[in-house]
Amino acid sequence: MTAHVVRSTRSSRVALALSLAWLVMAASLPFWGEASWMREFTEMSAYFIFAMMWNLLAGYGGMVSIGQQAFFGLGGYTMVALANLAGIDPFVSIALAALLAGLIAVPVSWVAFxxxxxxxxxxxxxxxxxxxxxxxxxxxVGGGSGTSLTAFRGMDRTLREHTTYWVALAAVVATLAGVYLFLRSKQGLALQAIRDSEVAAESQGVAVQRTKLAVYVVAAFGGGLAGALYFVSTLRISPDAAFGINWTAFAIFIVVVGGIGRIEGPIIGATLFWLLNKFFADYGTWYQIGLGLLAIVVAVAFRQGLWGWLQQRTGLTLFPTTRWLQPPAQAASDAAPGQP
Structure with a gap:
C-alpha cells in the first residue's frame, strides 16, 4: 500500500479556523474596544515579534544570542530619525527601519560568526x-537622554492610535505566518539540521553559512520591526530604553517558559508574560525576581516549556512543521486529536 505525506492535523485545522475568527475580531477592536486595550496589544506585539525572532535564531537555528537588543534599538532609532529628521511618515519609517536593521546585520554577522x-x-x-x-x-537623536517622536504633531490622536494598532496587528500576523511557512520549507528543515549538527548538515549538502546568515538577517529584520513598532507607540526613545539587555532577557523568558523550538511557545509565553506584567509589574524589583524564579522552575520541571509539556501529554500540534507518512486508506477523520 502506498503511503502519502500528511502535513496537517485535526488540531491544526481547528486552530486555523479559530485564528481566522480571532483575526476578524481583533481587526474590529478599534470600533468597539478601549484605547488602553490597543496600547497594550501594540506593546505586547513588540515583545511577541522579538521573542519569535529570538526563537527562530536560537530555538531553531541554535544561535543563542544575548545581544538581539542591538537590532531592536536600531529599529527604534532609525524610525525616529527618519520620521523626525527626514520627514518620512512614521508608519512608513517602521518598514524602512526594519529593512535597515536587516542590512546592518550582514556586516555585523562577519564579526559575530x-x-x-x-x-x-x-x-x-x-x-x-x-x-x-x-x-x-x-x-x-538626543544623545544620552534620548528624544521624542515629534512627527505625529498635528495628527488626530484617535487616528494615530487606531493606525498604530492595525500596523501592530498586521506585523504580528505577518511574523507568525512568515516563520511558520519558512519552517515548513526546505530551508526550515536545513536550519534545524544545522542546529542539531553543522558537520552532519554540511555533509548532506546544506549550505550552512548561507543559511545561518539568512536566518540572522531575518531575526535582525524582525528585531528592528519590533523596536520601531514599540517606540512608535510610546512616542519617546532613549539609548538605555532601546538597547537595554532586558529586551533579550524578556524574550528568553517568553520562549523558555512557553517552549523553545516551537512556534506555539512564544504565543503561550507572551500571553503569560502579559498577564504577569499587567498584574505584578508595580512590584518593581520583586516582579523581576519573580520572573527569574518562574523561569528557573519551568526550566527545571518543564524542560521543554509549558507547551512542550502539554504537547507530550495530549499530542496537540497547532502549527505542524513536520511530515508524516499515512496509508491512503486511513481517513483523516479517524486520526486522534493532534495526530495526522
Missing amino acids: RLQGGYFAIGTWVIAEVMRLTVANIDA
Missing part, C-alpha cells in the same frame, strides 16, 4: 553595547 558557543552569545551583547554607546553620542 567568528565566535562560537558562549563566545558568540557574549560577542552579540558586546555589539549591542557598542551600538548603544554610539547612539548615545549622536546629538541629532
Whole structure:
C-alpha cells in the first residue's frame, strides 16, 4: 500500500479556523474596544515579534544570542530619525527601519560568526553595547537622554492610535505566518539540521553559512520591526530604553517558559508574560525576581516549556512543521486529536 505525506492535523485545522475568527475580531477592536486595550496589544506585539525572532535564531537555528537588543534599538532609532529628521511618515519609517536593521546585520554577522558557543552569545551583547554607546553620542537623536517622536504633531490622536494598532496587528500576523511557512520549507528543515549538527548538515549538502546568515538577517529584520513598532507607540526613545539587555532577557523568558523550538511557545509565553506584567509589574524589583524564579522552575520541571509539556501529554500540534507518512486508506477523520 502506498503511503502519502500528511502535513496537517485535526488540531491544526481547528486552530486555523479559530485564528481566522480571532483575526476578524481583533481587526474590529478599534470600533468597539478601549484605547488602553490597543496600547497594550501594540506593546505586547513588540515583545511577541522579538521573542519569535529570538526563537527562530536560537530555538531553531541554535544561535543563542544575548545581544538581539542591538537590532531592536536600531529599529527604534532609525524610525525616529527618519520620521523626525527626514520627514518620512512614521508608519512608513517602521518598514524602512526594519529593512535597515536587516542590512546592518550582514556586516555585523562577519564579526559575530567568528565566535562560537558562549563566545558568540557574549560577542552579540558586546555589539549591542557598542551600538548603544554610539547612539548615545549622536546629538541629532538626543544623545544620552534620548528624544521624542515629534512627527505625529498635528495628527488626530484617535487616528494615530487606531493606525498604530492595525500596523501592530498586521506585523504580528505577518511574523507568525512568515516563520511558520519558512519552517515548513526546505530551508526550515536545513536550519534545524544545522542546529542539531553543522558537520552532519554540511555533509548532506546544506549550505550552512548561507543559511545561518539568512536566518540572522531575518531575526535582525524582525528585531528592528519590533523596536520601531514599540517606540512608535510610546512616542519617546532613549539609548538605555532601546538597547537595554532586558529586551533579550524578556524574550528568553517568553520562549523558555512557553517552549523553545516551537512556534506555539512564544504565543503561550507572551500571553503569560502579559498577564504577569499587567498584574505584578508595580512590584518593581520583586516582579523581576519573580520572573527569574518562574523561569528557573519551568526550566527545571518543564524542560521543554509549558507547551512542550502539554504537547507530550495530549499530542496537540497547532502549527505542524513536520511530515508524516499515512496509508491512503486511513481517513483523516479517524486520526486522534493532534495526530495526522
